[in-house]
Amino acid sequence: MIPPGETIGILGGGQLGRMMAMAAANLGYRVHIYAPEEDSVAAEVCAAFTQAAWDDAKAMRAFAADCAVVTYEFENVPVGPLAAIAPTPLLAPPRALEVGQDRVSEKSMVRDLGGTPAPFATVDSRADLEAAMAEIGTPGILKTRRDGYDGKGQWRIMTPQDAETIDLPDVPLVYEGFVRFFGEFSVILARGADGDIRFWDSAQNVHESGILALSTVPAAPELLEQVPAARTLARKIAEALDYVGVLAVEFFATAEGPIFNEMAPRVHNSGHWTTEGAITSQFENHIRAICGLPLGDTGLAAKGVEMRNIIGDDAQDWAGILSDPANHLHLYGKASIRPGRKMGHVTRLTL
Ligand code: AMP
Numbered sequence: 001m002i003p004p005g006e007t008i009g010i011l012g013g014g015q016l017g018r019m020m021a022m023a024a025a026n027l028g029y030r031v032h033i034y035a036p037e038e039d040s041v042a043a044e045v046c047a048a049f050t051q052a053a054w055d056d057a058k059a060m061r062a063f064a065a066d067c068a069v070v071t072y073e074f075e076n077v078p079v080g081p082l083a084a085i086a087p088t089p090l091l092a093p094p095r096a097l098e099v100g101q102d103r104v105s106e107k108s109m110v111r112d113l114g115g116t117p118a119p120f121a122t123v124d125s126r127a128d129l130e131a132a133m134a135e136i137g138t139p140g141i142l143k144t145r146r147d148g149y150d151g152k153g154q155w156r157i158m159t160p161q162d163a164e165t166i167d168l169p170d171v172p173l174v175y176e177g178f179v180r181f182f183g184e185f186s187v188i189l190a191r192g193a194d195g196d197i198r199f200w201d202s203a204q205n206v207h208e209s210g211i212l213a214l215s216t217v218p219a220a221p222e223l224l225e226q227v228p229a230a231r232t233l234a235r236k237i238a239e240a241l242d243y244v245g246v247l248a249v250e251f252f253a254t255a256e257g258p259i260f261n262e263m264a265p266r267v268h269n270s271g272h273w274t275t276e277g278a279i280t281s282q283f284e285n286h287i288r289a290i291c292g293l294p295l296g297d298t299g300l301a302a303k304g305v306e307m308r309n310i311i312g313d314d315a316q317d318w319a320g321i322l323s324d325p326a327n328h329l330h331l332y333g334k335a336s337i338r339p340g341r342k343m344g345h346v347t348r349l350t351l
Helices: 015-026 057-065 080-085 094-100 103-112 126-136 160-164 227-240 282-290 318-322
Strands: 007-011 030-035 048-051 069-072 120-123 140-144 154-157 173-177 183-191 197-199 203-208 211-217 245-254 257-264 304-311 327-331 342-350
Touching (some): 015 282, 048 057, 057 080, 069 282, 094 103, 103 257, 126 140, 126 173, 154 160, 227 245, 245 282
Parallel strands (some): 007 030, 007 069, 030 048
Antiparallel strands (some): 140 154, 203 211, 211 304, 245 257
């Protein structure tokens, strides 16, 4: 067990790191952020900040030497340089990072575990794309295998002619069949160092332009029916990776049952509602798990919860939002507003 008072290192300097750091501080830990960018909204609330490139082994070693355990809030951290963290433990396990970084690896793993991803094929050339469209059909979505998030690095292909207009980037790609879903939901679990697994209620998620807009708990009954099968798969993923920490798995609800979309080996935007809406938040349970502490209760703290993201220049009327006493406002302290950038969220409880 890593006792309160010790230092937790977090790789990545965004809002997920900021919220994890605040949960760690509540438990009496000191937090050290490592991120390449100069302005880190996580570092603002932490005791120490190393601003260095991911491949700066000297800086990474010095950072790890200051920490009792290291975790990450950003799944596109390159895995190679993380060897410099040893002997300090790195949790969730780097294997989860490796799998979760690559859309093909995660879908292949899910298929091997008996789950169902959208039909997919790897694409490294125009000929591969044509073969993938012939095999899987259109419509479909072409995605970068790595580094995509919030709908970035994605091209919707309605007809084979659409594909001709795409200037294929010189990076590994995957073509996915378009899933006809009637809803989207996520399964978020925490797995403790002792293997104890707890699930939060599954949120029903609505995306706009590839970005999460709204999470609602409880999800609609027709989605809830699909949660047990989705949890079984999420549990298998966590156990196969000997996972420690919070793991998020996103699903499409379809007439054929839950279809795996993607996993994130970290706390997740669709779990932000847990800060007020659950007895223990995803952020606190992640910290408890990586420190070897018992997990907290993941039960609901309200009848219902709604979490809305504040994106770009949405909702500047902060006083207006707070004039409704059921609302909780979370702003991430980002200085520059850009379209599509997640600036904060509002959680509303139904008591
Ligand atoms: P992703 O970044 O892969 O999670 O994609 C963002 C959002 O785009 C998803 O939450 C869906 O709303 C939509 N989407 C992604 N892949 C597919 C697919 N294969 N079929 C239908 N919709 C998709």
